Structures are given as C-alpha cells and as structure tokens.
Amino acid sequence: MLKIFVFLIGFFYFIYEIESHGYLIDPPARSSAYREDSLRFPVYYTDTEMNCGGKSVQWDQNNGNCGICGENWSLPKRYELGGDRYRGYRVRNYPMNGKIPISVNIWTNHRGWYEFRLCKVDDQPSGEADHACLDKILLADESGRTRFNTPTQVEGWRGFFNTTLVTPENFVCDHCVLQWKWNVGNSYGIDFETGENCLGCGPQEQFYGCSDIRIYDEIIVTKPASTTKPAIDPNAGTVWSQCGGVGFSGSKSCQTGLDCVYFDDYYSQCQPASPKSSTRAQSTTRISASTRSDSTTTKTIQTRSPTTTTATKTKYQSANSNLGAVWSQCGGINWQGPFECQVGLDCVYQNEWYSQCKPSSQDRTTTTARTTTSSQRANQNQGAIWAQCGGINWNGPFDCQSGLQCFKFNDWYSQCIPFSRKFMKFFNTILTINEGIY
Known part of the structure; x- marks a missing residue:
C-alpha cells in the first residue's frame, strides 16, 4: 500500500511539473x-x-x-x-x-x-x-x-x-x-x-x-605619497579574515600588505594585495563601483587613464586570464572558458549547463549563517527527495534539500517531499484517501 501511495505522489508531482x-x-x-x-x-x-x-x-x-x-x-x-x-x-x-x-x-x-x-x-x-x-x-x-x-x-x-x-x-x-x-x-x-x-x-x-x-569598473584614486607613517590598527584583520558586511562588528581594516575585498553586502575579506599596486611610486586607493560613494572619494582626484586602469586589477578581474573571477562561469555544456577559479573561490555546480566561481566556504568561516548558499547546504547532511527526515528513534537528517519540505506523516515517520501550492493540493487529497484505506 505504501508503494501505491508513493507512486501516486510521484504521479501527481509529474502532473504539477507538466503545468509549469x-x-x-x-x-x-x-x-x-x-x-x-x-x-x-x-x-x-x-x-x-x-x-x-x-x-x-x-x-x-x-x-x-x-x-x-x-x-x-x-x-x-x-x-x-x-x-x-x-x-x-x-x-x-x-x-x-x-x-x-x-x-x-x-x-x-x-x-x-x-x-x-x-x-x-x-x-x-x-x-x-x-x-x-x-x-x-x-x-x-x-x-x-x-x-x-x-x-x-x-x-x-x-x-x-x-x-x-x-x-x-x-x-x-x-x-x-x-x-x-x-x-x-x-x-x-x-x-x-x-x-x-x-x-x-x-x-x-x-x-x-x-x-x-x-x-x-575600477576607479583609481591617486594621492601624493605620504611622508608620515600611518597609524597601525592593532585589531586589523589577518589574511582571509572578515573585514566588513552587514552586522559585522569587527575591524574593517586589514594588516599591512592586505586589501579588504568586497564580496557582497554581507561579506568582505582581507586578501593579499596585488603585487603591482604595492610597488607603485604613488600610493593608490583601489575601489570598485560596488563600494564607491561620494563620501569616501573626491571627484577632483579620480583619474582613469589607459596606463593606470590596466596596471591594477580589481578583485573581480583575474590577474591570470586562465582563472575565473568571482561570480563568473567556470563550467557547463559547451563552455569553452576556464574551469578553475581564482584563489579564494570555488567552482560551484549549478546545473549541467552552468557552474560558477563563488567565494570559498573555507575562507568564509566567520560569515554569518545568512550567507550560506543553498548549494553549500545541499552538500551537507540533508535529505534527498522521498528520504526520511524525522520520526521516533530517527537518527538521520531532519532537514531536506532545497525545494523540499519535511512532511510529518505520523509520530514514527516524516519524509522529504516536493512542496508547492499545486502539489500540496493533490497531496492532501491523497492523504485523505490513504487515511480512509487504513
């Protein structure tokens, strides 16, 4: 009877997909x-x-x-x-x-x-x-x-x-x-x-x-080389540590030789500074369009020339053209570009047509739980479709993969099932039939 029940669930889910x-x-x-x-x-x-x-x-x-x-x-x-x-x-x-x-x-x-x-x-x-x-x-x-x-x-x-x-x-x-x-x-x-x-x-x-x-687009803000020694922040971030993001309360500066690199609204990270930028005759501040604001730069000193724009690479530009930059494609059917990502990035599989360079989970141990992606969670111990996800004496995972819901059948058994408004309408009908049978 359970096999018939599972078959009916799959059948109605198939109907739901056809309507999509x-x-x-x-x-x-x-x-x-x-x-x-x-x-x-x-x-x-x-x-x-x-x-x-x-x-x-x-x-x-x-x-x-x-x-x-x-x-x-x-x-x-x-x-x-x-x-x-x-x-x-x-x-x-x-x-x-x-x-x-x-x-x-x-x-x-x-x-x-x-x-x-x-x-x-x-x-x-x-x-x-x-x-x-x-x-x-x-x-x-x-x-x-x-x-x-x-x-x-x-x-x-x-x-x-x-x-x-x-x-x-x-x-x-x-x-x-x-x-x-x-x-x-x-x-x-x-x-x-x-x-x-x-x-x-x-x-x-x-x-x-x-x-x-x-x-x-990178904007280079050029300043005269300072003759005074800058103050050192004793709490400045070490390499690969977090240095910014919504809700972050730690130091937003990095130790000498490191840049605070913006990833998204919730995470910035201390990374080794570009060798080219550290040897320039003049000190430069490197910012991307994503972090630019009139309060942090002076318009009269912003410069964009062929020599300076190409001399320094932003975080999102690869110093090695054979390595994917953050959020760029790194795999998929018919893909002819790089299959490897820059340091600090992982090539994350999305589907057979697309993989993407994303910030490495190993480098983001201090990030809040909100920045955990669904693809990372899917690699953890989560139940696949139709897998058990709860019940008395159950010792396995209680969470299901993205797109699934852990549905309680009784005190002894819960199961990962596809969840949508249309599917649940059919599913509740089958539950009613099943209760009548038993």
Missing part, C-alpha cells in the same frame, strides 16, 4: 534566487509561472500591462521595491565592456521568442526599474542579435536556453535590473501588419524575470 513553464536561472530572477540561497531570498515554488496573471488577465483585464518581474499588473507587486518579497541584493557582478552569461530553464515550451533588457536603477528617482527605463537598453549578443527564438518549436519540450550577451559600451552601474521577457507563440491571433490569422500572432501569453546585478 520556465524561469531565468542565470542571473537568477528575484522570484527564483531562492534556488541559490533560500536564507537570503524568500522561497517561491511557483516561480515558473511569472506570466502576468495569465493571458486573459494581462490582455483582457489589464490592457496588456504587466509588472516588470511578471506579476499581475492590477495586484500589489511583491517582488518590486516596497513589496514583501523584494530584497535588492545583487546576485551577479559583471565587468564593464564584458559579457553576461544567460541561462533560462524551460519546464514546458510554448514556442515564441526571448528578449533581454537593462535598466540603470542608480538613475531612477523611484529607486526601482520600470518598463520605460528597461525599454531604453535592449541587450544583444556579440553578433548584434536582440531577439532569440526558443531552442525548439516543439510544444512541451523541456530543457535550457543558453546564450551570452554583451554589456553596453563603457556602461557601469552599482544597481541595474536585467529583465528577461518570453513572448510565447502557441496561440492564434491576428497579425497587425498583414491581417492574417496565424499561430503566434497577436497578443500572446508573456513570462518575465528580473535580476538585480552590478556592472563594475
């Missing part, structure tokens, strides 16, 4: 970022359905309008600034004039095409992106293409769409929003130009994803 659609996996959308770090980002198991409330809601009720992240236009925007699910953390950092790896996970293909847009939130008085801002920058790949067809026109196909976009020339931002738009093509409609009734013409269902990113 797709989501932006890299850079992770606000509604999907929990898949990488469910401690910093709220879990939302229906992130594959950011479709503006559905075709009829978007076009018949809201006149084609939709939230920038794919939410129903007429309802509160939970993933926009002011919403209860908004966090604003930058999930990726990219270099100026660099490339942006893109990966979309398609659970159920509906044909159509994709576009990707960019908004510089730094310039937005509201502090949030909007469609007017996003429409200013339509991102392209190296060939100049801005619209991408789905990998196949087979309805229901499941897989990944991967491409690489380029950042706008000489463009930097401390906070940008990258938007993915999927205009599906599985409904018949009227072509506005020809008047023809055809598949994929006219208003279609649309899916969106919005990711918070940073595009950085």
